[in-house]
Amino acid sequence: MKTNKIYVALFLMIFMAWSCTTQDSLSNKSFKTALTTNVQELTTAMEAISATPGYQVLSISNTTTASSSPSLVKSSITAFDSTYSSILLSDIAGVYEYKANHYKRGGMSLLRFFTKTGDSSLMVVRLPEEKVKRPGNLLHFAPGDTALVNNYVVTLSNYQYKFNHYQGWNYQMASNINIKNVNAGNLNIQSSNSKQNGYKYASGFEFADGYKATCNYATGDTAVATYAISNGTKTLYEEKYTAIKTAQDNRHREREYSLTIGDVQIVRTQGHGMNSLDSAKVYVAGVLQLNAKVEIVDMTDSTSTASTEDLDNCVMNHKRELKITFDDGTSSTISQLLGTSVDTIRNLFASLRQASFSTAIIDRIAWDIYTNKE
Numbered sequence: 001m002k003t004n005k006i007y008v009a010l011f012l013m014i015f016m017a018w019s020c021t022t023q024d025s026l027s028n029k030s031f032k033t034a035l036t037t038n039v040q041e042l043t044t045a046m047e048a049i050s051a052t053p054g055y056q057v058l059s060i061s062n063t064t065t066a067s068s069s070p071s072l073v074k075s076s077i078t079a080f081d082s083t084y085s086s087i088l089l090s091d092i093a094g095v096y097e098y099k100a101n102h103y104k105r106g107g108m109s110l111l112r113f114f115t116k117t118g119d120s121s122l123m124v125v126r127l128p129e130e131k132v133k134r135p136g137n138l139l140h141f142a143p144g145d146t147a148l149v150n151n152y153v154v155t156l157s158n159y160q161y162k163f164n165h166y167q168g169w170n171y172q173m174a175s176n177i178n179i180k181n182v183n184a185g186n187l188n189i190q191s192s193n194s195k196q197n198g199y200k201y202a203s204g205f206e207f208a209d210g211y212k213a214t215c216n217y218a219t220g221d222t223a224v225a226t227y228a229i230s231n232g233t234k235t236l237y238e239e240k241y242t243a244i245k246t247a248q249d250n251r252h253r254e255r256e257y258s259l260t261i262g263d264v265q266i267v268r269t270q271g272h273g274m275n276s277l278d279s280a281k282v283y284v285a286g287v288l289q290l291n292a293k294v295e296i297v298d299m300t301d302s303t304s305t306a307s308t309e310d311l312d313n314c315v316m317n318h319k320r321e322l323k324i325t326f327d328d329g330t331s332s333t334i335s336q337l338l339g340t341s342v343d344t345i346r347n348l349f350a351s352l353r354q355a356s357f358s359t360a361i362i363d364r365i366a367w368d369i370y371t372n373k374e
């Protein structure tokens with residue numbers, strides 16, 4: 001009996017050693033395959049996203065002048081007045097239809113080209129798709145404008161803009177965009193700025209086919225930038241950069257950086273020294289890859305004075321590159337692996353980081369309604 005117990009114990013030890021070795025070998029060997037598979041899934045997703053009406057909406061540049069933005073308009077509030085003014089959805093609710101205006105003189109109020117045609121608890125703005133695709137023509141009359149159809153519809157379910165010339169602002173907007181009776185998706189934006197809390201910006205676009213892109217950015221003592229693309233509950237892409245302002249030199253220093261593509265995650269954290277960083281670690285489905293090597297290369301000058309733009313060192317804004325060496329000795333960069341889809345992703349996030357043309361129209365109409373009531 002004693003001999004049998006020895007054999008059983010010996011068998012279990014051999015099995016556990018073999019199992020651990022095999023598991024470790026498989027996890028390391030699967031890194032290149034896993035990353036390649038996840039990149040292909042991300043590429044397929046970006047091809048689908050780029051073909052949607054929602055992506056076309058986001059890619060439209062706003063060519064109106066910066067001074068037309070409500071947050072930049074000079075108000076009558078004195079510099080040291082602590083009272084906040086506000087524009088709420090209830091103040092601008094209604095149905096507004098674009099109407100060609102042939103008058104070439106007069107003020108530049110956008111309401112010259114939009115007529116309130118109905119009441120609603122929401123704000124509904126209808127205008128021709130042709131005017132959206134060519135933003136510079138919105139305030140210019142052409143003979144064919146009278147034949148245009150208002151087939152581009154923006155519906156706001158939330159709008160809050162609270163501002164003070166000296167204290168800052170707080171802005172929220174939630175909208176749905178429909179083009180030619182086809183749902184293009186939902187655009188949500190939140191932004192705020194104050195001396196106490198710094199600048200914060202968050203935007204997201206839910207595409208009609210289930211994909212979602214989000215962008216978050218915040219300054220302050222802790223600066224955080226996050227870019228993510230998901231399909232339902234599954235994360236296809238996420239890049240996150242976190243930096244902390246140090247008391248020694250009053251500059252932000254990187255604390256943590258991570259890049260996630262599917263179930264592959266690359267993470268670099270702060271080292272033991274004040275300005276040191278640990279080597280990047282690679283995980284596949286939560287399993288550390290012992291033989292994988294990742295070199296993170298910053299494309300910007302780290303010795304330059306920190307600014308708002310310097311607090312966002314990511315691949316998505318051309319400020320960082322990742323050089324990966326797989327366990328089989330081959331190597332590649334993230335940009336090379338992503339191929340042409342990296343440009344699509346960058347364009348998508350660049351659009352989410354700034355106000356779209358549709359948002360600019362809403363803000364200008366809201367501001368014109370507000371000033372006309374003053």
